[in-house]
Structure formats: structure tokens, C-alpha cells
Amino acid sequence: MKVATRLQEIRPSATLVMAARAAALRREGKPIISFTTGEPDFDTPEHIKDAAAKAMREGFTKYTAAGGILELREAVRDRIQRDYGLQYGTDQIIITCGAKHAISNALMALCNAGDEVICISPYWTSYPEMIRLAGGTPVLVKTRAEDGYIPSAADLEAAFTERTRVLILNSPSNPTGAVYTEDKIKEIAEAIRGRDIAVITDDIYDRLIYGGHRFASITAAGEEVRENTIIVGGVSKTYAMTGWRIGYAAGPRPIIQGMETLQSQTTSNPTSISQKAALAALRGPDDACDAMRTEFDRRRKAMLAGLRQISGIQVTEPFGAFFTFPRVASFFGRKVKGKELRSSIDIGEALLEEAHVAIVPGAAFGDDRAIRLSYALSFEAITEGMARIAKFFEETLE
Numbered sequence: 001m002k003v004a005t006r007l008q009e010i011r012p013s014a015t016l017v018m019a020a021r022a023a024a025l026r027r028e029g030k031p032i033i034s035f036t037t038g039e040p041d042f043d044t045p046e047h048i049k050d051a052a053a054k055a056m057r058e059g060f061t062k063y064t065a066a067g068g069i070l071e072l073r074e075a076v077r078d079r080i081q082r083d084y085g086l087q088y089g090t091d092q093i094i095i096t097c098g099a100k101h102a103i104s105n106a107l108m109a110l111c112n113a114g115d116e117v118i119c120i121s122p123y124w125t126s127y128p129e130m131i132r133l134a135g136g137t138p139v140l141v142k143t144r145a146e147d148g149y150i151p152s153a154a155d156l157e158a159a160f161t162e163r164t165r166v167l168i169l170n171s172p173s174n175p176t177g178a179v180y181t182e183d184k185i186k187e188i189a190e191a192i193r194g195r196d197i198a199v200i201t202d203d204i205y206d207r208l209i210y211g212g213h214r215f216a217s218i219t220a221a222g223e224e225v226r227e228n229t230i231i232v233g234g235v236s237k238t239y240a241m242t243g244w245r246i247g248y249a250a251g252p253r254p255i256i257q258g259m260e261t262l263q264s265q266t267t268s269n270p271t272s273i274s275q276k277a278a279l280a281a282l283r284g285p286d287d288a289c290d291a292m293r294t295e296f297d298r299r300r301k302a303m304l305a306g307l308r309q310i311s312g313i314q315v316t317e318p319f320g321a322f323f324t325f326p327r328v329a330s331f332f333g334r335k336v337k338g339k340e341l342r343s344s345i346d347i348g349e350a351l352l353e354e355a356h357v358a359i360v361p362g363a364a365f366g367d368d369r370a371i372r373l374s375y376a377l378s379f380e381a382i383t384e385g386m387a388r389i390a391k392f393f394e395e396t397l398e
């Protein structure tokens, strides 16, 4: 049977592929330490689970409005008002099956065939594929480690054409951990001013920021930019709720309504029970996520210190999310058991085989010179894994 052409250029998520390979080796009894995790290793806080259990017991188990229950949209409205200082109506807010679904639906609502969508590279691995599925063309704007992986206005302007329709921003960034400063965001807002370019701002890591850095949103750049922006957020990363599948978007009414129509004809509503859980998360205490952030920060520092001790590795300090993105290209040309390492994928495979450590090759994010290490695993596992990585680069390589 033939698969439709629309799927022929789409690759399965590379991060999930590496995680699956690590899991297979683990099943064979190998003591694998996996730095591939794209989700908090903490459990969903109890009060959130209780809200879901209560919803279930009370029979809140039927269809809801396709765009989510009003109470949850109100909670998102209040959250956005508090965090961004912006007023949205509940008809400008939609609840989705995760932030990923919100981004994908927003692209579907914005892109016509051949429209160009700007992705800052290194990019989250799903963006280019979601853009293609929506009929758009991904245009990559490469950033440099020296610039903290943040594009300049000139970098963006060089990529704009008459066909540019959307710019995707993601700060804190997965994979680089870059947090865009207010000044940088202003510069980007200036670059798009007067150009009729919509912005999708993927703010899924807005609460996971360290080292005194602050979250800055492009919506602060004024009414014109705000009217062209779709804010995407969710509970997955902030509240350790990846499996519950609840995200949201806020933006211009026609686009949000388009997304709701799309949702009504495809997924229907996000899970009713999960919506009640997300409501408890957004309305409830933040102690659990504060504790999680503190622990992530401790691990971030330990991992960074470990990486900086390995000669040949360069790393830019990440200030958000839960990833480091060390550069390993200086090892290209070195060998393991006679086999030459030529790419981040070769390094990922060799690390898995020789050191029993799983990472995600930078190639999955458009940068073959680096690898991505998650610190969403225990401090002990990080310590042991870092020791293995050091040994691999300093002793195993020929």
C-alpha cells in the first residue's frame, strides 16, 4: 500500500528515535544512561491528579467544546494577563492537545501552499515537519554560538521575502537553552514591523529560566506586533504533565476560530479529564514547579561544570529549558575501534555503544556540530553519565 506524498518527506521525531534505541539496549540489560529526555522526570503534583480523579468520579467524561471548557480558557486568560500583562477575551484563546498541537494548528490556520515560515536554527525538531505538513516551506535562519544562538535583525531581514508569512520564536529554546533578552526581542520586533508577518511564539518553557534571566515576550513590542502574534503555551513542562496533553494558544480571533474549526473536524476537544487537571495546575499553588526549577538549576550547573572540564568540548551556558547543547565538532575525524566519527549522529551512536550514554545528535535540530543533553534526569545519573562522557572523549577516542 502506498503512503500519501504528504508523508513521504516527513521524518519521525529524531528525539524519539534515539530514546527508543536507548530503551531497546536497556531491555537487553545494558546500563544505559539517557540524556535524551524531553520531559521533566518529576511526577505530576498530587493536587492536579486529584482534580482529574474528581472529574472522572463526577462523570466529567464526555465531549466538551472543541476549543476547550470556558473555565480553563478563563484560567489561561488570567495566566496570560499576569505573565504578559495582556488582556485577551476567552474567544481569543483555545485549548489544544498539547502545545505541539497548538503550533501545528496555528500553522494550518496561517499557511497557504508555498508560504515561507522562518525557523531560527538550531530549531525544535518538529517545526520544519509541521510547516511542511501545513503546506508551507521552512526557511532556516542560522544562529551562532558566539551570539548565544539568538538571531540579529540583519540575520532575519536577509531571510525575508514576499512569501514570508510566519516567524516562529522559541525562548527559552529547545535545544540551545537560549533565553532571548528584552533588547533582542525588541530588535526582532523592529525587523518584522510593517511586513505582515505573523509570529508564533512557543513559550512552553517560560517558567524554566535560571541565573537571574527573565522571560521576555515579543508582544511587549506594541499593538501592531501583538495583533500579529499567537502565543503558545502549555502545562507539559511547567507542571510535569507531558502525558496529559494540554496546551493552549492566544491570538487574533479569526486565527483562533480557524484553529477551533480545524480542531472540531479533526481531534475534537482535548481530553475532558485532562482539562480539569490543567485547570487545577493553572489555578493552584506553584510550589511544585518552583521546587522543580530549583532542582533543574542545580543539575544545569553540575552538567555545565562537567562539560567545561572536557577538553575539546565547547559549550554556551543555557539559561532556560532543561538542555545543554555542547559542540563536539572538534572530535570529527577521530576514531572508535577504527571507525571514523564524521557527524553528530556518529558521535551519538558511538557514545551509546561504547559509553552506554544516549544523547540526541544536533543534526536533529539542524546543527550537526553539537549534541543535545537533557538534564531532566536524577543528579546521580547526571554525575555518572558525565563521567562516562568524559572518559569517552578523553580516553576511548583514538
Ligand SMILES: *Cc1c(COP(=O)(O)O)cnc(C)c1O
Pocket: 038, 097, 098, 099, 100, 101, 124, 170, 173, 174, 202, 204, 233, 234, 235, 236, 237, 242, 245, 246, 247
Ligand atoms: C515539549 C515541547 C513542546 C510541546 O509540548 P506539549 O505541550 O507536550 O505538546 C513544544 N515546543 C517545544 C520547544 C518543546 O520542547
